[in-house]
Amino acid sequence: MPHWSLRPLVAGCVWTLLVGVVSTVLPDFVGRLWVCIAAVGLGWGAVLLMSARMPGDERADDAEVPMAHLEAELASCMHAFEAQFQAVETESAQVLGVLAEAVDQLSDGFETIHASVKSLPSLAPAAGHDARACRAALRQALAALDQVLDTEARHGHASQMLSVLSEALSTRTAQANALLGEVNAIAKQSGLLALNASIEAARAGDAGREFGVVAEEVTALSQRTEGFSAQITAVLSAMQSLVGDARAAMDVVNGQNTDGVRAVRAQVDQWLATPEAAVDASGSASSLDAPAAKIVEALQFQDIVAQIVGHVVSRVGGMREALAELGGVAHDAALARDAKAVGAVCQRAERIGQRLRALAVRTANPPVGRGATPGGSIELF
Template identity: 30%
Template sequence: MSNHALADRLTFMRLGPDAQNALRASQETILRALPEALDSFYEQVRATPETRAFFSDESHISSARSRQIGHWQAIAGGRFDSDFMAAVTKVGETHARIGLEPRWYIGGYALLLEHLLGELIEAHWPKGGLLSRARSAEGLKAQAGAIAKAVMLDMDLAISVYLEAAEAARQKAEAEVLRVERARVVKTVGEAMAALSRGDLTHDMPDDMPEEYSQLRADYQAAVDSLGGALQAIRAATDTMAGGAEEITSASHDLSRRTEQQAASLTETVATVGQIVAAVRQSADNAKQAAEAASTARSDAERSGEIMGQAISAMQRIETSSTQIGQIIGVIDEIAFQTNLLALNAGVEAARAGDAGRGFAVVAQEVRALAQRSAEAAKEIKGLIAGSSSEVEHGARLVKDTGAALHSIVERVGHIDGLIAGIASAARDQSENLDQVNGMVGQMDQTTQHNAAMAEESNAAAASLQSQSKELSRLVAYFRILEQTGRAGRALSSGSDARRLQSHLALAVAR
């Protein structure tokens, strides 16, 4: 307690210089009465078990009595200074330390005040009978008031120090209890957290935790239960995910293998289609050349038909000329026959004429011979012309048949030319279509190659997912959890449990 507090009390009690002077005026009386008053007080202390317990023996009482006399000497002298404050503080702290309740201290002051005031009154009481002169009542009043104020001041200060010391001791005791309790709670929570750090979710906080930490225990258990349930769900999901990842990996591997096979097949298909395109393009070129050759053959056949027509016409003209020659030969044959008759008649006439007609007979004979030779020649020519006519007729018939055949050939070559032109056009269209097919197959090949790369990447990703799921399973397997979580009275969500656990931990640390 500070000297400022003492000054405030002195001011409020009006224990100023005048009162202190009055106190000094009663000093002799106080010190004279003090030994008897202290003897009476300590006699009462000895007689009371509650107060006797605070003293170990008579020397202890004697020591306390000596300190009381010294203290009252300072009070009676009105010395309310720092030494007085130190003495009062020591008394109050001692009482607080030994546990002396204020009621015993107040009771002791009542006994002391009784003797002091009695001695003061007796000292001021008139002596020597009615004729003796009494001391001033005002002086008695002032001294009694000063003594009462000094006693109350000393008692106030001692009890205030006692209360402060007791409060400090109480706070210290509570702090110690709280420290021990908090150490216990921290140890319990530390063990729980250590178990949690080891992944052991089966660890329970003890039931004998302090009442104010019961909610912390409940929140911890609820949080552990919620975490255990979540880990069970994660474990189940991880197992499912691991199985799915394995299936995905297998399927992805199969897809990658099939895609690679498909890509290889498409590559071969591209090569084959390229060869087919080249063959069809060559066939289109050949068909085009065949169409050109067929067109040329058609033109040649048409010209041959025209020539054959001209030959037929010529043969017809030859046949007509042969007929006319035959007719002419017939006329010559008739002329030879008539000449022969004339020569015969001339010979007859020459024979009749005799020698005169001998020369004429010779001429007639020569003419007759000439007519015979002419008739024979005409006959031979006629035979030849008849044979030639037959041959010409046969040749004309053959030429006509040949012309008909050539006409049919021309028609067939024209039809073949149309077919070959159609084939060439179709081959050209097929070549263009196959070029497009080849381009599309090439794009399919590129797409398949890209898909194969993506399938390979998917396979790698699936393998990574499988590895990560195994790692997650390994991490989840680190925790020891109950097969069935959810104890009675733990229905809080994991988020609220964690927040409440955090708040309780913060409160425990703060306390």
């Protein structure tokens, strides 16, 4: 079935007007009428003949709509990727903040314990008890404390390592963002290509050849898309690897600190059980409970960090799946040679968009509360 596009109709109208204007200068009315009819008829006939197209041209027009649709879907996907990556960056910053807070609290707690225990030797002689036994017990406590302090130093080192890893995570995320910027540009390019193809098809009337041009462009586009899709996947894989390292580091830190806290607690308990020291130590013992509680509280931040990191891993995993799907779409786009195939590609792109929207909903609520209730609060129903 022949198609009529807007451009030949406009040309026909312009021709009619032109003939009408020119005919006004002819002196003879009847002659002018016949000349007008003949000129308009010839003009319209030529326009109709030139604009009538072969059936193959339909593919170009049909392809125009899906290609525009594809461009819109890809742009939507890219916006979703941007939002996800921004969230990853925010969560990484949250990891750094939580770690810094944990390290500060640990340092404060250990310093308080250290100061309290060191002040005890001077208390026993003043109270008139056996200073030798008291000092011996305290030496043991101090040795255990030194061990804990050594552990704390290692904790600091491990935390620094984790900070470096988290910063690397942010850097790689920024790199991925840059790559996604390119994706966006290419999505726009695909829209321009579709437009150009439709114009060329209308102008030349040989849509089979023009659609071939479009197909070639789509092939080049998809090859490029596949290339950076693989790049993004590699970046995300590296991100996940880094996060895994971070978690392993936290596990090591956790084991070290728990053992250290237990050791110091056991030694302090033993020291409190020493009859000579018990009376003198009683005042300081209560002052040790609060710092120990502070350490216990600080150690829980590692669990919170692990949950945040787990959330990041979940988000990144979702993006990787979507990117893999995108690679498949690019591949199919490379093979698309008709409107039906392009339409199928569009449907796949739509599914990626749906998957990303589902991911956004699924990961909207991070495991670590952003609610009104602060950490440490207790509510009995």
